[in-house]
Amino acid sequence: MDVARSEVFDAGTLVACRSCQARHGVVCGALSSSQLRELGRHSLRRKVDAGSEIIAQGSESSFYSNIMRGVVKLCKVMPDGRQQIVGLQFAPDFVGRPFVRESTLSTEAATNSEICVFPRNLLDRMISEAPELQRSLHDQALKELDAAREWMLTLGRRTAEEKVASLLHLIATHAEPQTATSTAFDLPLSRAEIADFLGLTIETVSRQMTRLRKSGVIRIENFRHIIVPDMDELERMISA
């Protein structure tokens, strides 16, 4: 058993696929019942505290996972410490980079989370055996690519205020089902993490949040809890 496997698998518990939230997700939804049973035998549930790393940048990882609960951030850091969040993933997304062992980014739990971990070798074999699974993962990759490009527009061309509004919109959209126009959610990210996602400083993020609050677009309770009375209003801040 290699290091990564022992690290990750030790803390886990056996999985019960039948009642799992990710049963119809990207990976498990594309498996036959015999494949699902096999994957289940080699998978473990694991809790991950907010802030703890799942896969380190530059390391070789021998496992993939599904997010069962919580939010996971994908992060790139430069040698001098500057860093940029390059993706956020929500349950029941798949996490991992098929076909390449060495990770070019670090994967870290943003909130207290739960993941379902399974061996890379096993899934790789299943990918080559199950076209449906390949297709499903291909589809997730393309969606992530669309999202990354959308975010490139935000990073390159939007103002600080538009950036913050974009982030709130992104999270509101992925968070719990909203009522007609109003939404409320807990931010899965600290101000520092928001800054790292938006290419800003934490002071600028804070100032723009209070601007949005003072202009009535959002209400803020206890730093982390956000209420958007009117999503259309928020969308207008983004100008597309």
Added chain:
Amino acid sequence: MDVARSEVFDAGTLVACRSCQARHGVVCGALSSSQLRELGRHSLRRKVDAGSEIIAQGSESSFYSNIMRGVVKLCKVMPDGRQQIVGLQFAPDFVGRPFVRESTLSTEAATNSEICVFPRNLLDRMISEAPELQRSLHDQALKELDAAREWMLTLGRRTAEEKVASLLHLIATHAEPQTATSTAFDLPLSRAEIADFLGLTIETVSRQMTRLRKSGVIRIENFRHIIVPDMDELERMISA
């Protein structure tokens, strides 16, 4: 024959797959010879002048293509005209968004180019029939995703000088095979396009180019031709 098809296919000539540069590319390299023959029968070569659009943002496209020659840019524009280049593709890359007809970005020739155009329906059918092709396209999508995330770091966290150096490095790397340390190439992008790739203005791009020139990292001939005497030097400007 729908509009997009007639527009694109009319100007083309028949293809000769046997001697094609993209014969072993992402798409054609993954096909059986009978599939290749069938795809070839329905494909056409087409010249595209620099600046002309291949697929418009928001439009439905009924075809995919392979880049035979030249450089293609993927671009997002906002309603108010701000725009951001979100990807550059080089021969023999595949161009198109499998599984989704409507394009969220515009695809445009950056240089005079040549593409090989084939019907979406046909390739979609082949994807579902040929796991090897699915795998190959999945792989390209993941590579584009890696590239997009690398660029997010550049957009969010690098200075103007680092951004320009990053772009030169990117192009040098994808351009012609370099000698040991020195490289020379023609920029496929105007200053305005570089600005749209880097999230800067054209004045800032120009200033940073002359800074790099004055510091001896690059030489510039005729605006577009760049000589990098020492690639290591250029890499040092990027700080990773």
Added chain:
DNA sequence: CGGAAACTTTGATCTGGATCAAATCGCGAT
């Protein structure tokens, strides 16, 4: 309950890159 550490907000000032303005260059057309 107290107190320290971490996180967030707010204020003052600075600066990298934007904006505004004007040469300069190169190239195709006359």
Added chain:
DNA sequence: ATCGCGATTTGATCCAGATCAAAGTTTCCG
């Protein structure tokens, strides 16, 4: 050649967001 136009460079000034500094808040642990 010369004109004219688009692309690029260069210069002067401005400003959005960074940086520096300090004061709340919240949490959590003894």
